[in-house]
Amino acid sequence: MLNSRRGGLLAAVCSAAFICGLAASPAAAETLADAIALAYDSNPTLQAQRATQRALDENYVQARAGYRPSLSVTAGATYQETRTPAAARGLTIDTNGDGVADARGAGIQEGNSGSAALSLNQPLYTGGRVAAAVSAAEADILTGRENLRRVEAQVLGTVITAYVDTRRDQETVRIRQENVRVLERQLEESKARFEVGEITRTDVAQSESRLSAAQSLFQLSQAQLAISRANYVAVVGQSPSDLAPEPSLASLLPSTVDQAFDTAQVDNAQIRAAQYAEQASKARVAGARAERMPSVSLTARLGYTGGAEPFDSDLYSRNVTGGATVTLPLFSGGLTNSRVRQTIERNNVDRIGVETARRAVLQNLTQAWSQLTAARANIGSSDTQVRAARIAAEGTRQEQQVGLRTTLDVLNAESELRAAELAQVNARHDEYVAAASVLSQMGHLEASRLTPNVPRYDPKSNFGKLRITWGWVPWEEPIAIVDSVFVPQPVEKPAPKPAPTAQ
Structure with a gap:
């Protein structure tokens, strides 16, 4: 029920905005930067990917907990009750006094106890x-x-595509609508000339045929515009109004495809x-190999034992123990070696995956650059085609x-002329989409480059808050240094260099 209401509201908003957009232009046009800022926020x-990243940050805290003490x-x-029959104890009972044992009794023993203990364990060395x-x-x-970053680029690419699709379809509707008006005037002129005998019925029929075809194409263009507007709402979050021309991306693009390749690989x-x-x-x-290494830990325990009922704390005994434990794995039936081999092969898969990703990116970048080059030529x-077609018409x-000249x-x-105008609109649309695709493959389709004035979401800020959280102890740092002697540390790559923003 709720989904149907939302769907109806979305359709109403799209329809209302579509009608208003055809009737009159709003005072301030919506820009691509506005759409990107709204979608980015x-x-x-x-939003879901950011939440996923925050959840992933918690893995660091959970892993660091292995250095910290555990307290429990x-x-x-x-309660214990023991019933012992008299026969089992070698005793008989004469209940009637005739000197003959006629019944056997049972001895009952009861007892209870209580205990409490506080245990502490502190790892000193885990073998890595x-x-x-x-x-x-x-x-x-x-x-x-x-x-x-990849999801952000995908979302921004979808925003750009939805934006330029809507602008293209708005222009298509305008051109189709203008074509209908021109053909309506042409049909009126043909009918008037037919009545005075200047042209034949065939000329009138040709005008009517072209007008009907133009009206059909106009209706199709309206439907396509409604689809593009719905796509815009889905990714941006609001219905588009009068959209301003998109800014040029030329300042963000390299001059050669080789420069694009070099940037993409970094x-x-x-x-x-x-x-x-x-x-x-x-x-x-390294973690699998560490299973062969010894581990060292300190343990301490404070315990109390005594009667549970009646409770008397003075009757409780106290037990304090402490010690160091060294554990050295000797034989695991081949399990550890198998895990080592398994992790090595998985690392081989990931190492090969780097080359797979590089080739896929270079392939996609080549396609995007070729489409950009073709669109610019188009x-x-x-x-030129539009200018010549206008003169010819x-x-x-x-x-x-x-x-x-005849009516035909x-x-x-x-x-x-209309075909040339539509080709011009499509060529500009394709050029912009291809430019955005090139930036995406380069790793530069980011909100910080397209809308530098919008506050940027920094995933490092959440991770920074988790560096020292509840449970942190000051001695975990030296323990971590010793434990990580033989463990490779991740190397964070430099962030992409800032570039001039789109104008």
């Missing part, structure tokens, strides 16, 4: 097990940050995530007035 996909309290009370878990957790967090989120994943699996290899050709109409010639000229 409220898009559910992006146990308490218990017991905890250090490996911490290192893997840090690498996983770095991987998660790159996945967050800044692309997919490649960086694969590299961090390989570091995490390498740390897990823009120049379509601009105007000349054909004038020549028709003096009898040098005018209709064809108008059709060629």
Whole structure:
């Protein structure tokens, strides 16, 4: 029921905004920066990925807990009743005094006890097990940050596509609507000339046919615009109003494809995530090998035992114990060796995955760059085509007035003009989408570059809050240093260099 109401409200908003957009333009046009800022702040996909990253940060705290002491309290009370038959004790009972045992009694013994104990355990050295878990957790967090960058680029790419799709379809509706008006006037002129005998019925029929086709295309363009507006609402969170022309991305793009390749291999989120994943699996290899190493820990216990009922604290005995425990694995039936081999092969998979990601990014970047190059060439050709088609359409109409052109010639000229205008709109749309795709593959399609004035979400801020949390003890740092001697540490790569913003 709730979903149906939301769907109806969304449809109503889209329809109302669509009608208002055709009727009149609002005072202030909505810009691409506005759409990106709204999506960056409220898009559910992006919000969910940020929450996922915050949850991933907790793995670091959980891994560091292996360095910290553990304290537990146990308490218990017991009651015991023992019934021993008289025969079992060698006793008989004569109840009637005739000197003959005629019944057997049972002895009953009862007892109770209570106990409470406080136990403390402090690891001193885990053979690198905890250090490996911490290192893997840090690498996983770095991987998660790159996945967050990748999702951000995907969302912003979807926003840009929805924005330029809506603007393209708005222009398409305008061109189709103008074509209908021109063909309506042409049909009226054809009917008037037919009545005075200047043209034949065939000319009128041609005008009617072209008008019907134009009306059908106009209706289809309206439907496509409604679809694009719905896509815009889904990713941005509000219905589009009058959309301003999108800013140029030229300042963010490299001059050559080789520069784009070099940048992508350093800044692309997919490649960086694969590299961090390989570091995490390498740390897990060290963790598997650490299972062969000895571990050292300190233990202490304070316990009290005594009667539970009646309770008398003075009758309780106290027991205090403390000691150091050294554990050295000797034989595990081949389990440890198997786990080591398993983690090594998984690390090989992640190492190969880095190359797989690099090739996939270079392939996608090549496709995007080729589409960008083709779209730029199409823009120049379509601009020339529109100018020539306008001159041809105007000349054909004038020549028709003096009898040098037929009605069909005018209709064809108008059709060629509208086709050229639509090609021009599509070429500009394709060029912008391709430019955004190039930036995405380079790893530079980020809100900080497109809308630098919008506050940026920093995943490091949440992680910084978890560095010292409840349970932290000052002596865990030297323990961690000793424990991580033979464990590889993750290496965080430099953040992508800032670039000029889009103008």
